[in-house]
Amino acid sequence: MELTFTQYVNTKIRQKFSSYEHSVIFGQNIVSGSRISGLGAGLDQISNCVALNTTNSENSLMGLGFGLALSETPSLFLMKQHDFALLGLDQLTNTHNVLRNGRLLAPFIVLMVIVDSGFEGPQASLSSLDEFASLSRAPIYFLSSKENIDKAFEMASEPGLHLMALSQKNMKNICTSSQLQVIHCDEAIIYKYLPNKEKPKIAVLFFGVDNSIAHEVSEELSKKSYCVSLINIIKLSKIELSSKLFYEITQQDKIVVIDTGKSEVHFSTELVLNLKENGNNIDLYQRNSSQKWSAVNDDAIEFDVQSIVQKISKGI
Amino acid sequence: MIVPVESKLAQKIKVMRNIQLNINKKMLEGQFKIPVHLAIGHEAVAACLAEAFSSSDKLLLTHRNIHFQLAFGATEEQLTNEYLLKSSGLASGKLGSMNLMNPNAGNIYTSNILGNNFSVALGIALSLKLKKQVGVVWVITGDGAIEEGAFYEAVLIASSLKLPIVFVVENNKWSLGTSISERRTEIDLSKFVDSMNVGFQSLKDNNINDYLSTMLKTREVVAVTTQPQVLEVEVHSLGGFYVDEDQDSKRYVNYHAGAIKIEPDENGIFEKNSTDPVFTSLKNSKTGSY
Numbered sequence: 001m002e003l004t005f006t007q008y009v010n011t012k013i014r015q016k017f018s019s020y021e022h023s024v025i026f027g028q029n030i031v032s033g034s035r036i037s038g039l040g041a042g043l044d045q046i047s048n049c050v051a052l053n054t055t056n057s058e059n060s061l062m063g064l065g066f067g068l069a070l071s072e073t074p075s076l077f078l079m080k081q082h083d084f085a086l087l088g089l090d091q092l093t094n095t096h097n098v099l100r101n102g103r104l105l106a107p108f109i110v111l112m113v114i115v116d117s118g119f120e121g122p123q124a125s126l127s128s129l130d131e132f133a134s135l136s137r138a139p140i141y142f143l144s145s146k147e148n149i150d151k152a153f154e155m156a157s158e159p160g161l162h163l164m165a166l167s168q169k170n171m172k173n174i175c176t177s178s179q180l181q182v183i184h185c186d187e188a189i190i191y192k193y194l195p196n197k198e199k200p201k202i203a204v205l206f207f208g209v210d211n212s213i214a215h216e217v218s219e220e221l222s223k224k225s226y227c228v229s230l231i232n233i234i235k236l237s238k239i240e241l242s243s244k245l246f247y248e249i250t251q252q253d254k255i256v257v258i259d260t261g262k263s264e265v266h267f268s269t270e271l272v273l274n275l276k277e278n279g280n281n282i283d284l285y286q287r288n289s290s291q292k293w294s295a296v297n298d299d300a301i302e303f304d305v306q307s308i309v310q311k312i313s314k315g316i
Numbered sequence: 317m318i319v320p321v322e323s324k325l326a327q328k329i330k331v332m333r334n335i336q337l338n339i340n341k342k343m344l345e346g347q348f349k350i351p352v353h354l355a356i357g358h359e360a361v362a363a364c365l366a367e368a369f370s371s372s373d374k375l376l377l378t379h380r381n382i383h384f385q386l387a388f389g390a391t392e393e394q395l396t397n398e399y400l401l402k403s404s405g406l407a408s409g410k411l412g413s414m415n416l417m418n419p420n421a422g423n424i425y426t427s428n429i430l431g432n433n434f435s436v437a438l439g440i441a442l443s444l445k446l447k448k449q450v451g452v453v454w455v456i457t458g459d460g461a462i463e464e465g466a467f468y469e470a471v472l473i474a475s476s477l478k479l480p481i482v483f484v485v486e487n488n489k490w491s492l493g494t495s496i497s498e499r500r501t502e503i504d505l506s507k508f509v510d511s512m513n514v515g516f517q518s519l520k521d522n523n524i525n526d527y528l529s530t531m532l533k534t535r536e537v538v539a540v541t542t543q544p545q546v547l548e549v550e551v552h553s554l555g556g557f558y559v560d561e562d563q564d565s566k567r568y569v570n571y572h573a574g575a576i577k578i579e580p581d582e583n584g585i586f587e588k589n590s591t592d593p594v595f596t597s598l599k600n601s602k603t604g605s606y
Contacts, residue, residue, distance in 0.1 A: 022443075022446050022447055024442065024446070050446060052477070054473070055469070055472055055473055055476060057469035057472065057473060059435065059465070059466055059469060060434065060435035060438060060466060060469035060470050060473055061435070061473075062435065063432070063434070063435025063436045063438065063439065063466075064435050064436075064438040064439040064442065064473070065439060066435075066436050066439060067425075067435065067436040067437060067438055067439020067440040067441070067442070067443070068439040068440075068442060068443050069439070070424055070425060070436065070439065070440060071439065071440050071443030071444070072443070073439075073442075073443040073446065073447070075439075090429060090432060090466075091432070091435065091436075094427065094429045094432055095425075095427065095432060095436060098411075098415050098425075098426075098427065099425070103424075
């Protein structure tokens, strides 16, 4: 049976929290009402797990998760909208800064829905994960593919803070295993399109929660018989120059970085600067219409598949 | 010979005062690079809480934590070395003063951010409750931090989830260099917490018998009912000073941090009245010179 992203993430939550002796899942409207469009379905049925419908107190709920982790109790804070987490930034920053060096004895997962479906207004449509990852000094896991979701929940078995982000636009889409060759790195999943060894190697690096544009770009390039790797970033954080992923990227003839986050500063920028210093041929696509985020809009991305593909074709 | 608890506490309070005065001397000599917030005048609440504290309890502190560290067993050497950021310090020289915690004594979190420790206490208390562990979470705060919205949220959640927490409010009526009357209206904490079905107790004048019996009773109520309580304790941060404000007027400024420049008497007493816990506890226990 095919599952949607919502159903698949819900399944992963139920699997993970079924394995604990004591655990807590909490958030607003998670065990009544819409249950965050189904994300919270059945969470109150998990044995040995307490699922709590909470007050609207995001700052305190974030701290509550840290207190549970200090006490060896795994927990998940399910959050309907990423912007709610702004109220918990003191906890994500200050509390995590004191406790992140081994004092947290159980996982504390914060799963945020990124409201990217458009027309929600300048506040609800926040998508500024780079700033959150920077302030909290914790990576943010993009739940942008089945493989990403699997990896994120695998990593979330470790004690400590785990921030995850899911695209609202994706929630009703089908979440299936890729038919492509898949290579797992710590920081990303690499999807290999049919290799044509005679053609230039192109890497499409994607930072974000909805990777449909990166898939489309990769498909188009693949149709032109390029040797394409879609590098879907799993965790938003600094990519070390000594990492296997960085080495993989540097071996490409052409690199396209697509970042759909709305942050003013990006980890992807730092990566691009390092790659340029390394002499790589690279194009960077980021959303830069800050002014646009001050009014209701369709949340559309400013760049499109055809222009990206055309630029690559000309420049390689 | 059986030493009455009140005598034991009075002696402990005096020792805590003397150690703080020794640390003050080191501050005057410029030995520490980190900021230290002394708690001269706050000793009684910490000493009595340590006495009422059970081994299954947890303690969450603030930036001004030296009195609790001393009451919960830290030595002068451990504190001094911590403030000197030496590996032989209480937290191996890694936490300094304002985030200093001592997990071996049940103090598993300390925050110097106002209002930041309330919600962490919620999680710890929820974990105790879920695991059916007998224990109470004591979270320390002050009259400044209760102005944060985080206090309202935490009391509301603690009451809603019936969590075993005692919120201890050390009310010295000052926040940095600003008194309550200079920054806000008075808050009637008893009415505030009553509106959320939370119990309230208040203490003042450094009467250690009263402090200890109230804390023991409060602990029992919270442990049995798993209903939170708020305990407001009036404290006087001794070591304040006057500053020239206008041509002919001086303004009193409460002690906040750093070295105290005024000298106590030979017994370490700053005020011979109920504002000074060393004076009051020695007087009441009849073991000292007062």
